[in-house]
Amino acid sequence: MFKIYYHPMSFPSLAPVFTASALGADYQLEFVDLGAGQQSTPEYLAVNPLGKVPAMQEGDFSIGESAAIMRYMARQYESDLYPQEAQAQAKVDQWMDYVNHHIRGPVASVHFNRSLAPLFGVEPDMASLAKGEQMLTSNLPIIETALSKHGYLCGDTMSLADVALVAALDPIEMSKIDISDYKTLSAWRAARRKDTFYTDVHSHYGAEIDL
Amino acid sequence: MFKIYYHPMSFPSLAPVFTASALGADYQLEFVDLGAGQQSTPEYLAVNPLGKVPAMQEGDFSIGESAAIMRYMARQYESDLYPQEAQAQAKVDQWMDYVNHHIRGPVASVHFNRSLAPLFGVEPDMASLAKGEQMLTSNLPIIETALSKHGYLCGDTMSLADVALVAALDPIEMSKIDISDYKTLSAWRAARRKDTFYTDVHSHYGAEIDL
Known part of the structure; x- marks a missing residue:
């Protein structure tokens, strides 16, 4: 049984939750109260010395970092979501990192400064927001091309890279990030959000706290 | 034979070069002229559709993204730098991602805005520079603690995570990032920069272009 420490607004947290769901794994969610600083308590640091969400615990083994x-x-499930053949695995690694560095990173910049900063009463950094939008304009066409060629990022079946992409884009409605110009990506994302790996977790980003 | 497409000033490029060197692999460097936009030419995009450095080609197989x-x-070398046992491998994965997201990212923000922007005649983003420095102040103690406990990030022998850390910190002299308060990290880094996997690549960041 995987115990996943997470916060529903932390979309990097959602990627392992979607993965556990896609694997059909037995998992349990542990809410970490980031607002109260729970990630810095000795109890939490014993699970994840990195002091961040997500983390995962299985028996006495635990690790952090979503990917x-x-x-x-x-x-552990010997799943085709992460193929064992070296070149196929390397392609999944490549796309997971591309998504996390070049899509999730800029989405986070826009999301934090446009949506979360006002909620938390923090002054938004408009330069960071603009840079995030500019990076998405540069990087989303790469995703559009890959999906148009293969159906999924790494071929004709879903992999961890696709799960990472679904999580990376989860808050875009709340952040008013418009991807409608990317027709293949938009249709692909709509389809993934109807897949049971997604609907078994939530109906949309923020549903857990009635957003 | 691994052909590694890189630019010597791109320190994410250096991580696979150090890795090839540590493996004792037969490798060849291919300079990509980022200043001339070579990363966006059809020839380069055929190797790496992500349009970035680094990339690696082995026969007719190629991938991007340093990790x-x-x-x-x-x-390919069945190297202990990336152990095959599931939990040990997961720890290396965790620290590689921690280093790349939480150390290399902020070093890049400081390095770009303090050192490269003036070289390129670009206006530095002082908020991005300050945020990079603040993130390093938050994150370097995590690295210091891990190295103090184990000798290396994942135990008492070197792994890919350590190689990633050496690359992530490579430009800190040029960027005037001071890590001397982190005694263990400073001593560890000095020792790694005397290891042959490092000295066989270069004497210091920028040596390739006489900086």
């Missing part, structure tokens, strides 16, 4: 958790869970 | 390249090369 590391996703790989570990998929390997 | 994906590092994992692939280490697997």
Whole structure:
């Protein structure tokens, strides 16, 4: 049984949750109260010395960082979401990192400064917001091209890279990030959000706290 | 034979080069002229459709993203730099991602705005620079604690995570990032920069272009 420490507004947290769901794994969610600083308590640091969400615990083993958790869970299930053949696995690694660095990162910049900063009463950094939008304009066409060629990022079946992409884009309605110009990506994302790996977790980003 | 497409000033490029060197692999460097936009030419995009450095080519197989390249090369050599046991591998995955997201990212923000922007005649983004420095102040103590406990990030022998850390910190002299308060990290880094995997690549960041 995987215990996943998470916060529903932390969309990097959602990627391992979607993965556990896609694997059909037995998992349990542990809410970490980031607002109250729970991630810095000795109890939490004993689980994840990195002091961040997500983290995953299985028996007396625990790790942090969403992509590391996703790989570990998929390997435990010997799942095709993370193929064992070296070149196929390398392609999944490549796209997971591309999504996390070049899509999730800029989405986070826009999301934080446009949506979360006002909620928290923090002054938004408009330069960071603009840079995030500019990076998405540069990087989303790469995703559009890959999906148009293959159906999924790494071929004709879903992989951890696709799960990472679904999580990376989860808050875009709340952040008013418009991807409608990317027709293949938009249709692909709509389809994934109807897949049971997604609907078993939530109906949309923020549903857990009635947003 | 691994052909590694890189630019010497791109320190994410250096991580797979150090890895190839640590593996004792037969490798060849291909300079990509980022200043001339070579990363966007059809010839380069055929190798790496992501349009970035680094990329790696082995026969007719090629991938981008530094950590994906590092994992692939280490697997081909069945190297202990990337252990095969699931929990040990997950720890390396965790620390590689921690280093790349939480150390390399902020070093890049400081390095770009303090050192490269003036070289390129670009206006530096002082808020981005300050945020990078603040993130390093938050995150370097996590690295210091891990190295103090284990000798290396994932235990008492070197792994891909350590190679990633050496690359992530490579430009800190040029960027005037001071890590001397982190005694263990400073001593560890000095020792790694005397290891042959490093000295066989270069004497210091920028040596290739006489900086």
